[in-house]
Amino acid sequence: xxxxxxxxxxxxxxxxxxxxxxxxxxxxxxxxxxxxxxxxxxxxxxxxxxxxxxxxxxxxxxxxxxxxxxxxxxxxxxxxxxxxxxxxxxxxxxxxxxxxxxxxxxxxxxxxxxxxxxxxxxxxxxxxxxxxxxxxxxxxxxxxxxxxxxxxxxxxxxxxxxxxxxxxxxxxxxxxxxxxxxxxxxxxxxxxxxxxxxxxxxxxxxxxxxxxxxxxxxxxxxxxxxxxxxxxxxxxxxxxxxxxxxxxxxxxxxxxxxxxxxxxxxxxxxxxxxxxxxxxxxxxxxxxxxxxxxxxxxxxxxxxxxxxxxxxxxxxxxxxxxxxxxxxxxxxxxxxxxxxxxxxxxxxxxxxxxxxxxxxxxxxxxxxxxxxxxxxxxxxxxxxxxxxxxxxxxxxxxxxxxxxxxxxxxxxxxxxxxxxxxxxxxxxx
Amino acid sequence: xxxxxxxxxxxxxxxxxxxxxxxxxxxxxxxxxxxxxxxxxxxxxxxxxxxxxxxxxxxxxxxxxxxxxxxxxxxxxxxxxxxxxxxxxxxxxxxxxxxxxxxxxxxxxxxxxxxxxxxxxxxxxxxxxxxxxxxxxxxxxxxxxxxxxxxxxxxxxxxxxxxxxxxxxxxxxxxxxxxxxx
Numbered sequence: 378x379x380x381x382x383x384x385x386x387x388x389x390x391x392x393x394x395x396x397x398x399x400x401x402x403x404x405x406x407x408x409x410x411x412x413x414x415x416x417x418x419x420x421x422x423x424x425x426x427x428x429x430x431x432x433x434x435x436x437x438x439x440x441x442x443x444x445x446x447x448x449x450x451x452x453x454x455x456x457x458x459x460x461x462x463x464x465x466x467x468x469x470x471x472x473x474x475x476x477x478x479x480x481x482x483x484x485x486x487x488x489x490x491x492x493x494x495x496x497x498x499x500x501x502x503x504x505x506x507x508x509x510x511x512x513x514x515x516x517x518x519x520x521x522x523x524x525x526x527x528x529x530x531x532x533x534x535x536x537x538x539x540x541x542x543x544x545x546x547x548x549x550x551x552x553x554x555x556x557x558x559x560x561x562x563x564x565x566x567x568x569x570x571x572x573x574x575x576x577x578x579x580x581x582x583x584x585x586x587x588x589x590x591x592x593x594x595x596x597x598x599x600x601x602x603x604x605x606x607x608x609x610x611x612x613x614x615x616x617x618x619x620x621x622x623x624x625x626x627x628x629x630x631x632x633x634x635x636x637x638x639x640x641x642x643x644x645x646x647x648x649x650x651x652x653x654x655x656x657x658x659x660x661x662x663x664x665x666x667x668x669x670x671x672x673x674x675x676x677x678x679x680x681x682x683x684x685x686x687x688x689x690x691x692x693x694x695x696x697x698x699x700x701x702x703x704x705x706x707x708x709x710x711x712x713x714x715x716x717x718x719x720x721x722x723x724x725x726x727x728x729x730x731x732x733x734x735x736x737x738x739x740x741x742x743x744x745x746x747x748x749x750x751x752x753x754x755x756x757x758x759x760x761x762x763x764x765x766x767x768x769x770x771x772x773x774x775x776x777x778x779x780x781x782x783x784x785x786x787x788x789x790x791x792x793x794x795x796x797x798x799x800x801x802x803x804x805x806x
Numbered sequence: 807x808x809x810x811x812x813x814x815x816x817x818x819x820x821x822x823x824x825x826x827x828x829x830x831x832x833x834x835x836x837x838x839x840x841x842x843x844x845x846x847x848x849x850x851x852x853x854x855x856x857x858x859x860x861x862x863x864x865x866x867x868x869x870x871x872x873x874x875x876x877x878x879x880x881x882x883x884x885x886x887x888x889x890x891x892x893x894x895x896x897x898x899x900x901x902x903x904x905x906x907x908x909x910x911x912x913x914x915x916x917x918x919x920x921x922x923x924x925x926x927x928x929x930x931x932x933x934x935x936x937x938x939x940x941x942x943x944x945x946x947x948x949x950x951x952x953x954x955x956x957x958x959x960x961x962x963x964x965x966x967x968x969x970x971x972x973x974x975x976x977x978x979x980x981x982x983x984x985x986x987x988x
Contacts, residue, residue: 533935537952540934555848559857561882569851656877656884658935660951676953681932681969736954 412611413618414599416797420494421597422625423487429626430480431585435578437473438522445525447571449564452527453652471641472633477519478644479633481667484512493719495707496598502699504591509695511584516668518577521570523665528649533662535562535570541675544685561655601800602708603793610797661736669733670726674773676733677766687770694777701777703785711791715784722776725769732766862988864980867923875939877928880987884928884936885975886948887985890959895921897946898960905964908971912960915974925985926961927975932968948972 396402444463446455459466488508491497497505524535539556543549558565596605605611612618636643644666648659664672671688678684694701709715794800863880865887870876875888890898898912916924928936935952943949943956945964950957955966962971977987 533952537933537935540932543934554853555851557853558851559853559882560861563857563882565851565854565857655882656879656936658937658951662935662952676967679967681967684967 409613409615411593411614412605412608413597413614414605414797415610415612416599416601416800417597417618417621418600419625420486420490420600422622423483423490425622426483426625426629427480427487428585429629430476430483431578431581433476434473434480435582437469437476438575438578441469441473442575445571447525447568449527449567449653452525452567456526468637471637475633475636475641475644477522478636478665478667479629480515481519483629484515485667488512489723491598492722493709494598494600495602495702495704495709497695497699498702498707499699500595501591501598504588504595505699506696507584507588507591509692511581511588513692514577514581514584518574518581519665519667521574521577524567524570525574526649527567527653529651529653529657529659530646530649530662532562532653532655533658534664535566537662538664539566541685541688544682546682563655598707599797600708600710601794601797602706602711603797606796606798663734666730666734669731670729671733673729673733673766674770677763677770687774691773694774698777698781702781703783704781704788704790705785706790706793711793712784712788713791714788718776718780718784721772725772725776729766729769729773732762732769735762862986864984864986866984868983872922878987880927880975885987886924886926886928886939886961886972888924888939890922890924894941894946894959898958898962901958901960901962907963908969910960910962910971915960915962915971917979920979920982923985924959924961925974925977925987926972928972930955930968931963931970931972932966937972 392402441459444455444459444466446452456470459470461467463469491505491508520534520538524531539553539562542552542556545552554560556566557563558569596611599605646663646665651659663669671691674691675684675688678687704712704715706712709719861881863878865876865878867887867889870887870889872889873891875886877884877886879885895912901912903909903911912921915926928939930937930950930952932950932953932955935950937948937950937955937957939948941947941959943965945956945958947959947961947964948957949955950966950968953967955968956964957968957972958964960971961974963969975987977985979985
């Protein structure tokens, strides 16, 4: 009875008429009023900044695809055509290329925030998993995107990365030739990478939607890592956090613009402005900066299959992190010992990035050629990049597999505040 | 759920068993059908007929002087053809097989009576870079700049991350100065 009344009463109001048939307006209202912890700090801005990065990449990517030709004999020239002839083509391409770097920078900070404040702990494990899935999809997308300009780094990067799969026994070679569509990286490879590079961002978009769904199920974590006790601990997302997010966008776009307008090729590699040549490998192959830590782990292991497995494991270990970290306290702010191990972990990740960019035969601090392959390296093994990379790799895995499981048992955590509101109000007084 | 239920019972259990069976087989059939539909989508990524057709190449060796090396393209990959010097052949033969990661005598990597010709796919067995030739590396052969693998004068892996010797492709001597690869 009441239902009929409702539809009758909403017959003349178009908004209500629409809402009763498709309740998207009330859903949007929920997003606006979504109660968020009142104490979120600026580290919580990076999720929304990552979102805007994805939007920028999709928009610039779609328009770039209008001018790009995915064929081995035309791809390089079509990118130059975009740079020189297409109206604002230089801007679109530089935004897209630097946008990828910015996206990874923001997402890495977002991940480190989660690691410090224990955002992966119950009840947010699935939210954390979905985030790792997004990271993996981003890596695949970025890798395939980097192949499209068909420069020397594109070609050899594609060769090295696809060859990772040849490390697997028996099926390895078949997987590689299946990925290539031939006996080497060639036109079929370029074509399929273009197709997938176009598709994957939309898959990422879908998983981001799931990530937000999972987020809204239990709400955001916060710098204190304690659950909200009631409405006094929360404020509506709009206008408080929308305005804070917009402020974050502004600061972020200043950094982004600096790279686009003043150092557009700083994060790239000059070899990629040389057309791909299957007969000559550049003397020093490096991936983009955001893959360097993983590349360092790959090279640190002396065995081919072992290196590949460790590289994949370095990300997959994140999936089981919620169960490796035995500490019940979420936030690092109340874990005096954890803080130091975490700080060291961040430095180790940066260190792995630095090592990934150096020649494995070189010596740290003495220039790339000081102990290269002429045999001198063996005299001063303690200083080789390889040795340092191995130490850093050991700490990377020890952090997850040894330190976090043990810390929860032996660390004496600081007392937690009673509510989110309490310390906020105290600070003000 | 017992198919041999007695006729005195009402026949619902027998019916349900039959219905379960039909549903199960129909679903299994649909599953097999769906899997069969996936195969063309997977297999389309494998090398196509025109790629497979371009799989052999002929090379004239007469212009290559002793100590020289040329690169030819075969299946989109470089193939090194080296006219080895007597010293290089000697070095390759002297190596003890116990010292090798992928043990193979030099004689297994060249054609009998043509020991001076070394023909190999110029792709590092680590991650597919093209090694640098011309007596490079610690073993007078090839050196891969990407991740530091060293190969000797027979193209065998001696040091670094690569697991295998440089691959010797299938090839035949058509006469003393011509080979066909593939």
